[in-house]
Amino acid sequence: MRNKIKYALAALALVVLAAVSPMKAQAAGGLELYTDYPGISVEAGDSQSISMYVSNDSGSAVEASLSILSMPEGWEGYFSGNGSQISRVHVQNGEEASLTFQLEIPDDAAEGSYTVQLQAVSDTGLTDTVDLVFDIQEVQYSQGSLETEYAEQEGASGTSFSFNTTLINNSAADQSYSLAAEAPDGWQVSFQPSGETTNVASIDVASASSQGLTVSVTPPENVEAGEYTIPISATSANDSLSTELKVTITGTYSLALSTPNELLSFDAHINRESDVTLTVTNNSNVDLQNITLSSSAPSGWTVEFDTSSIDTLEAGATQEVTAHVTPGDSAIAGDYVCTFTASCSETSSDAEFRVSVKTQTIWGVVAVVIILALIAGVAAVFKKYGRR
Incomplete structure (x- = not known):
């Protein structure tokens, strides 16, 4: 009796396995929408291009419609392929199609975790979804710096001074800096990128990098001896950097x-x-x-x-x-x-x-008077004695 029960259970197990195995094979195949990196850390205001894939193991070629099932309010996104916005994708059996999900995160997005749910539905009814999770963290901003080598120089009037300065952008984003100087009246201050001769009023510095600058300072010709301080600054949307240059004009004597x-x-x-x-x-x-x-x-x-x-x-x-x-x-x-x-x-x-x-x-006058007197005397003598 026990042997009959064992045989009956074994037969039932074979029937169940035979029935279940085809169902597993069908679930494992079909349509799949996925990305290699479903969890990403981002910043408010970011633009993200996320590589996506649609694979087809259904046994025949399919066309799948692409859609966004859910997305946080104020966020914008779309699918693109080959440089154009798309809504459907064709996938041969046993292959996968590559596409990109473009996402724009608003500037005012608060810190937190956000989910974007995407879906692919084939024309044969196969469906798959994927959740993309975006973690927005507060940006830890590090202020840059404006540094000058040999910030104090001296020379006689008529000397032009040159300061080697480095502008450092410590932030995670590229920045454009406006350059300015507060020089005394009559002084000329100009900025040139290191190794160049062109004067610039602003300069771009890539994130986490630096830019060398040459600051040329020319005093007026009639500058008095003394010490002069010239503040210079580099200002961007996020940074307000400054430093001071000092010039000592020595005495010139003439x-x-x-x-x-x-x-x-x-x-x-x-x-x-x-x-x-x-x-x-x-x-x-x-x-x-x-x-x-x-x-x-x-x-x-x-x-x-x-x-x-x-x-x-x-x-x-x-x-x-x-x-x-x-x-x-x-x-x-x-x-x-x-x-x-x-x-x-x-x-x-x-x-x-x-x-x-x-x-x-006066001696010429005296001589003339003497000569005239002599002439007058001679004339008088001739007049008096000449008739005799």
Whole structure:
């Protein structure tokens, strides 16, 4: 009896296996919609292109309709293939078709997990769905930096300064930066990408990368000595970066001695004082102190100044000084050289003058008077004694 029961159970198991096996084979085959990466971490505002596949193991070629069953509000998506938007796909038996699901995530999407459900339905009634899960996390933003090598430089007026600067974008997105400088009046500041000569007002920097910049600084010609600070900045939609450049203008010293009309000659007479107006100009970029005036004249001449020293002459200023020149008794008519000098502890200037010494006019008058007197005397003698 027990053997009969065993045989009956074995026979029943064979019948069940025979009935179930064809059902499993049919479920394992058919239509499948899938992607290699169904879970993706994204950011608000992202655009995603997700590779999708439709495989066909149904035993014959099929055409499948593609659709979006569910998607978060405000999100946009569509299927594309071969560069065009599509809604159906043809798949041969035993093969798979490749397509792309294009997804636009809104900028205001909140942090969280979102599901997009897609479906493929064949013309023979086969159906498959796939869930794409998108995790939106708060962007951990890292501010960039604007760094300068040798941010402090010095030089004389007339020097142009060049600063090697690096603009660093630490964010996960490309950024466009506007470049600016706050320079003193008359100063020129320009930006060039490293290795280039073109001036730029803005520059693009890829995410997680840097861009070298050359910042050229040119002071005005009449700049005064001192320390100058020049803030520079790089501003994007997310970054506001800045740094400071410092330029120290060292003192340059220069005096110029001349005349108001720049004529370096004058006339003089023996034993008579002649006045010469001199100009002393401070061409330095700093004030000059204790400027003294001196002269070198022929032997026996006297030279005096109405102002023999100037306590302070500001940068760029001019002051007039009068020199009183008197040729000595031994001078004769002709040309002489007289040199004037303006000097201070830092610099000096010479001016060489040609002096034309003239004969005193009064002696000519005296000579004429004597000659006329002699003629008159002779005439009187002839008049008185000539008749006799």
